[in-house]
Amino acid sequence: MSAFPLLSVRDLGVTFHAPRTLLGRRARNVQALDKISFDIHAGEIVGILGESGSGKTTVGRCMVRLQQPTTGHVSFEGRDIQALSGADPGWYCRQVQMIFQDPAASLNPRLRVRDIVAEGLDIHRIGTRESRREAVIDLLASVGLGADALMRFAHEFSGGQRQRIGIARALAVGPRLIVADEPVSALDVSVQAKVINLLRGLRERLGLAMAFISHDLPAVMFLCDRVVIMYLGRVMEIAPTGAFRTQPFHPYSRTLLALAPGLRHGGEGRIPPTPDHATAAPDLHHGCAFRNRCPHAVAACATVVPPLQQVTPQRWVACLRPEIFHDAC
Amino acid sequence: MAASCPALVVEGLNIHFHTRRGVVHAVDDVTFDIAPGEIVALVGESGSGKSVTSLSIMGLLPRIGHIAGGRLVFQPAGHAPVDLATAPEKVLRKIRGGGIGMIFQEPMTSLNPAMTVGEQIAEALVLHHQADRRAALARAADLLAAVGIARPRERVGSYPHQMSGGMRQRVMIAIAIACRPALLIADEPTTALDVTTQAQILEILQRLRRDTGMAILFITHNLSLVEAFADRIMVMYAGQVVECGNARDVMTAPRHPYTKALLDCLPVRHLGRPGDGAPPELPTIPGHPPDLAHRPAGCAYAMRCDRAHDACRTGHPDLQMADAAHGHATRCIAWREMSVAAGA
Numbered sequence: 001m002s003a004f005p006l007l008s009v010r011d012l013g014v015t016f017h018a019p020r021t022l023l024g025r026r027a028r029n030v031q032a033l034d035k036i037s038f039d040i041h042a043g044e045i046v047g048i049l050g051e052s053g054s055g056k057t058t059v060g061r062c063m064v065r066l067q068q069p070t071t072g073h074v075s076f077e078g079r080d081i082q083a084l085s086g087a088d089p090g091w092y093c094r095q096v097q098m099i100f101q102d103p104a105a106s107l108n109p110r111l112r113v114r115d116i117v118a119e120g121l122d123i124h125r126i127g128t129r130e131s132r133r134e135a136v137i138d139l140l141a142s143v144g145l146g147a148d149a150l151m152r153f154a155h156e157f158s159g160g161q162r163q164r165i166g167i168a169r170a171l172a173v174g175p176r177l178i179v180a181d182e183p184v185s186a187l188d189v190s191v192q193a194k195v196i197n198l199l200r201g202l203r204e205r206l207g208l209a210m211a212f213i214s215h216d217l218p219a220v221m222f223l224c225d226r227v228v229i230m231y232l233g234r235v236m237e238i239a240p241t242g243a244f245r246t247q248p249f250h251p252y253s254r255t256l257l258a259l260a261p262g263l264r265h266g267g268e269g270r271i272p273p274t275p276d277h278a279t280a281a282p283d284l285h286h287g288c289a290f291r292n293r294c295p296h297a298v299a300a301c302a303t304v305v306p307p308l309q310q311v312t313p314q315r316w317v318a319c320l321r322p323e324i325f326h327d328a329c
Numbered sequence: 330m331a332a333s334c335p336a337l338v339v340e341g342l343n344i345h346f347h348t349r350r351g352v353v354h355a356v357d358d359v360t361f362d363i364a365p366g367e368i369v370a371l372v373g374e375s376g377s378g379k380s381v382t383s384l385s386i387m388g389l390l391p392r393i394g395h396i397a398g399g400r401l402v403f404q405p406a407g408h409a410p411v412d413l414a415t416a417p418e419k420v421l422r423k424i425r426g427g428g429i430g431m432i433f434q435e436p437m438t439s440l441n442p443a444m445t446v447g448e449q450i451a452e453a454l455v456l457h458h459q460a461d462r463r464a465a466l467a468r469a470a471d472l473l474a475a476v477g478i479a480r481p482r483e484r485v486g487s488y489p490h491q492m493s494g495g496m497r498q499r500v501m502i503a504i505a506i507a508c509r510p511a512l513l514i515a516d517e518p519t520t521a522l523d524v525t526t527q528a529q530i531l532e533i534l535q536r537l538r539r540d541t542g543m544a545i546l547f548i549t550h551n552l553s554l555v556e557a558f559a560d561r562i563m564v565m566y567a568g569q570v571v572e573c574g575n576a577r578d579v580m581t582a583p584r585h586p587y588t589k590a591l592l593d594c595l596p597v598r599h600l601g602r603p604g605d606g607a608p609p610e611l612p613t614i615p616g617h618p619p620d621l622a623h624r625p626a627g628c629a630y631a632m633r634c635d636r637a638h639d640a641c642r643t644g645h646p647d648l649q650m651a652d653a654a655h656g657h658a659t660r661c662i663a664w665r666e667m668s669v670a671a672g673a
Binding site: 223263 | 591610
């Protein structure tokens, strides 16, 4: 791992402003992200794990400049991606590409596969017309599709094949980082395995870095080198996958591991009781986001926002009670 | 668990869809029963026929599909058995939401956005039990409390959009159990939900069957989800049940190559011990399921199966007992060649 990260997210905050209602009242603004910080190094697969509403998708959108951060910044090789100007936004598009959850909705139904995959090459004027055609065939081959796919439309393919087309499109411009937002969630179990293998193979072959955004704990643990655990717009824990699995530090991480079907062994063993959903979202301006579902919460948890602190050289945790995992450090 | 009288008996169920490409055999000779208080999981990938099976029980097949053969005998305790396959619409309408409750995957699209959740729960009671509206609304609050919704008396007046996904799914369960059904059909009820919410919904379903003796048919594509939850598992492939047995037996010692392959695909089974370095590639299943309009001769899984021999490509393998004592059956003629530790 090189000393300088490929991409770093620093103190990222996004607030969605609610529109005025008919009566001119303002509904509450939604703070989707609150001081998110993490790094992705070259060739590294980082899992961004969280439940719905945790802000994981918004982080991904900020990383590809689809969402303007309210505070903080994302930088790629030390350059703030919001401050890019002139030809540089185009340069950034070639460095970072995205794969979406729903392959049916993210492929243009009126374009042939050839044109879907070649679109990026055309826009960025990469190569000649002849070489582009060659390139598309190579790209399709690299995701396991034959040249017979070229002239067909997206609807002629199965879900897994469509996701492969989406991956080929992302690879076309030769990116160094892929942001994959739930790329396997919509797929059948046996197809999921094929796409996960493909993503891992691409990393081995091309040295791609990847942000793998998912709520699927086993898939994240299988594919990723490190995990970033998010909850209600904040980072709860960052850890290497292996260490996270044996010894999750944050109480929320422990809950997740205890609940994941099939992983439920050791530790608590039993499903920890979680309070009702209506009370799950506390006042986020003060205190820890997880406090009212946390078995270890104390009075201070309701007043102080726990900062993300480095507890070992590779691990960060946002918890006011380090003593609950201290013996593990 | 083998009570005297099963709540539902499905016998030799065949369902055909008439399409432009020909007749699609969506469900092929499916037989099973569910005892009161039992949870049976129907597991399969998309196109395996699991949802079509559940829709046929409710008489909700799309117009192009019809039951081409078999019986669907529903026999709630204290009532005469009814064959749902031949019963007239009038009878089915009484049973839907009355004797049989159903919950769907998408709690957003299956609730009426223009009615309060209380009214939607009360509707079932008014229709099936001739309850008066006031009593029905009071009972709706009790039902919301039973599915773990806080402040149920206030929540009765809420609209679906004011609730989270997990709460809406609880409302769906409350509607489904309002008339104390003998059978609850749950079609992917937790697929759209978060892990923590999913665990809560499963807990509620477990409690309900314990308290009311309701039978549950749980339809899912997620094998690892039902391991601890279901009593029995039936694995469907290409419209057929290829394996059924006690949940533990099926998960730890699968007797059909498809079940074993499906289990092997799960990332959770390949995490290895920490410090081993990167785990190897995930095993995958080559090829695709067969086209059900042109079903190949022999075993439907033979062309993807790494154990298939010539005998697999002819004839029609029947479900046969691999372990009669535990009711563990498989549609593989070569199941004896599968090692016992296969799925461990």
